[in-house]
Amino acid sequence: MARLLGVEIPNEKKIEYSLPYIYGIGLPLSRKVLAATNIDPNIRAGELTDEQIAAITQAIQGMKIPIEGDLRRELQMHMKRILGINCYRAHRHRRGLPVRGQRTHTNARTRKGPRKTVGAQKSK
Known part of the structure; x- marks a missing residue:
């Protein structure tokens, strides 16, 4: 399982649907984060590179959203x-x-x- 902001997200699901496993992030916010980082929402969470994971983390923290x-x-x-x-x-x-x-x-x-x-x- 991929680890994002201290939360295990399922590898087999699309990243768009895996991000809402983080408390405080829903589907609309997940889509905004992926659009801001230019990551394909159809990619599986297990297929993300370290750079993409870092970009997602940075985008979430940059939006100053409490999670x-x-x-x-x-x-x-x-x-x-x-x-x-x-x-x-x-x-x-x-x-x-x-x-x-x-x-x-x-x-x-x-x-x-x-x-x-x-x-x-x-x-x-």
């Missing part, structure tokens, strides 16, 4: 700030409910988890 640890740390700091000021969003996060105004009467199963059946129990 991997920096991005995770930044998102964690945002969450800490929200939880610290005790806003409405913080309460929703703490309770594990949808944060952005979605309905919860039905749906919201991803956020709420599996259904918990509430019903009458037989008494002895």
Whole structure:
């Protein structure tokens, strides 16, 4: 596996689809990086030369895009700030409910988890 910015990317995939394995880089950004470095997006990640890998790394760092640890740390700091000021969003996060105004009467199963059946129990 090729190693790029401390992340193992799969050799058998096209480089265009291998770059999004790096946290913080999606498909559109991957295409921008490859266009900036003049690398064919259809080339396999395992076929890249050392110069091409260096060019991709330099292009990503030149764009000043937060990736991997920096991005995770930044998102964690945002969450800490929200939880610290005790806003409405913080309460929703703490309770594990949808944060952005979605309905919860039905749906919201991803956020709420599996259904918990509430019903009458037989008494002895």
